[in-house]
Amino acid sequence: MRSRIKDILEQGAASAPCSFSGWVRSVRVMKGLCFIVLNDGSDVNGIQIVVDPSLHNFVRISHLGTGSALTVTGILVASPASGQKWELSAQKIEIVGNADDSYPLQKKRHSFEYLRTIAHLRPRTNTFGAVFRLRSKLAQAVHRFFSEQNFLYVHTPIITSSDCEGAGELFRVTTLDPSNHPLINGVPDYSQDFFAQKTGLTVSGQLEGELFALAFRDIYTFGPTFRAENSNTARHASEFWMIEPEMAFADLSDDADLAEKFIKYLCRFALEECSEDMAFFDKHIENGLIERITGVAEADFARMEYTEAIDRLERSSASFSYPVKWGLDLQTEHERYITEKIVGGPTFIINYPKEIKAFYMRQNNDGRTVAAMDLLVPKVGEIIGGSQREERLDLLESRMTEMKIADESLWWYLDSRRWGSSPHAGFGLGFERLVMYLSGMENIRDVIPFPRTPRHCEF
Numbered sequence: 001m002r003s004r005i006k007d008i009l010e011q012g013a014a015s016a017p018c019s020f021s022g023w024v025r026s027v028r029v030m031k032g033l034c035f036i037v038l039n040d041g042s043d044v045n046g047i048q049i050v051v052d053p054s055l056h057n058f059v060r061i062s063h064l065g066t067g068s069a070l071t072v073t074g075i076l077v078a079s080p081a082s083g084q085k086w087e088l089s090a091q092k093i094e095i096v097g098n099a100d101d102s103y104p105l106q107k108k109r110h111s112f113e114y115l116r117t118i119a120h121l122r123p124r125t126n127t128f129g130a131v132f133r134l135r136s137k138l139a140q141a142v143h144r145f146f147s148e149q150n151f152l153y154v155h156t157p158i159i160t161s162s163d164c165e166g167a168g169e170l171f172r173v174t175t176l177d178p179s180n181h182p183l184i185n186g187v188p189d190y191s192q193d194f195f196a197q198k199t200g201l202t203v204s205g206q207l208e209g210e211l212f213a214l215a216f217r218d219i220y221t222f223g224p225t226f227r228a229e230n231s232n233t234a235r236h237a238s239e240f241w242m243i244e245p246e247m248a249f250a251d252l253s254d255d256a257d258l259a260e261k262f263i264k265y266l267c268r269f270a271l272e273e274c275s276e277d278m279a280f281f282d283k284h285i286e287n288g289l290i291e292r293i294t295g296v297a298e299a300d301f302a303r304m305e306y307t308e309a310i311d312r313l314e315r316s317s318a319s320f321s322y323p324v325k326w327g328l329d330l331q332t333e334h335e336r337y338i339t340e341k342i343v344g345g346p347t348f349i350i351n352y353p354k355e356i357k358a359f360y361m362r363q364n365n366d367g368r369t370v371a372a373m374d375l376l377v378p379k380v381g382e383i384i385g386g387s388q389r390e391e392r393l394d395l396l397e398s399r400m401t402e403m404k405i406a407d408e409s410l411w412w413y414l415d416s417r418r419w420g421s422s423p424h425a426g427f428g429l430g431f432e433r434l435v436m437y438l439s440g441m442e443n444i445r446d447v448i449p450f451p452r453t454p455r456h457c458e459f
């Protein structure tokens, strides 16, 4: 029987001995007894094991190093210590894997910066245990939400020949020899490459997602996403996970409704299904977190026109590092000011200038904005980016020409506007931004198991 410590603690006292395994978090010897805290990753606290000197390997056990792997058998008894209901009175302890004092996680607290350099070991700490349990649960909640809403789950490709966001942030996928790249008249000849065309890792599953929405009505994708964006911030990763729903016969307002329902669902889910880890974050990472998330789960999200947002930023007394002007994109400092200071809660900014948004967004009648929406939340800024898509073939083609996007590579996308085109809309939620938002963790590198950022791809 492979029992989890969490289950054993939940079952409570029993007369029969129980047995489980885990890793040592601490060993103390007091008044002749040895106390070991053992953790198997199933909860924050693990279990306290009390070892009596009569145990045949007591001396060995009392000198165990932090990080050692043990299998323990004993009787669960009520604990006289505060903060824990049960402890285990050990009958047998088997040392499965030893760890000596060179094990790097000796101290109680290490900085997140240091722990990033030992990302192979940090899952064994309390904070990262809580982060990765929350992350796992939230991934399952994403599927549960869309399943309850009858959305079709589609696996969009990872290797692609199109740059959805048009920002030129594609990582190249090639089998050509870089030192001997075939050229025709000095121009790279991709016809000799593996796929006989220029390919890269996807920056978004949206374009393929749209094709499925135009067959199944409501779909979503949830997968790894790659951006060769050279921005070294606490919110950008070169490899991250994105959730992208897409709905046919839907407009921007339907899109915002779905996003709001989705975020609130995830907030409630975290509070209800991950309460122990959320309490940990509230205590150790961000005081007031639970109150903040409860507030979001109950709030009405504001909706504000981009034009109004610019107007209010211009009229504010705040001094920003980046300029504020109609036509310029909002920077994180502006986004946070809007959601934290002006509105005081989650806010959709809608109808952005077309010049700062992607080619596929639906053009509004004013001739200068598109039906885009970004959801801004306190602490993080943009967490969702979405839009109603341009479903009118002529307008889509003329926008692509204006933006110098070659339409031969997107012939299949244009085809979807040729036959049975319909209004449709969708959005992308950055999964790591969500985990940051719900845990209070402030750096994206600390919510993804093995972060990839410019100049970092270890492990």
Ligand code: 4AD
Residues within 6 Å of the ligand: 164, 165, 203, 204, 205, 206, 227, 229, 235, 236, 237, 238, 240, 242, 244, 245, 382, 383, 384, 385, 386, 387, 426, 427, 428, 429, 430, 431, 432, 433, 444
């Ligand atoms: O705003 P973005 O670029 O939108 C799209 O990719 C659309 N195709 C989505 C759609 O409409 N289907 O990205 C969407 C979200 C952002 O709001 C952000 O949360 C996250 O993806 N994101 C990143 N997260 C981490 N690291 C990065 N480099 C990110 N870039 C975007």
Ligand code: MG
Residues within 6 Å of the ligand: 374, 382, 384, 385
């Ligand atoms: Mg965006």
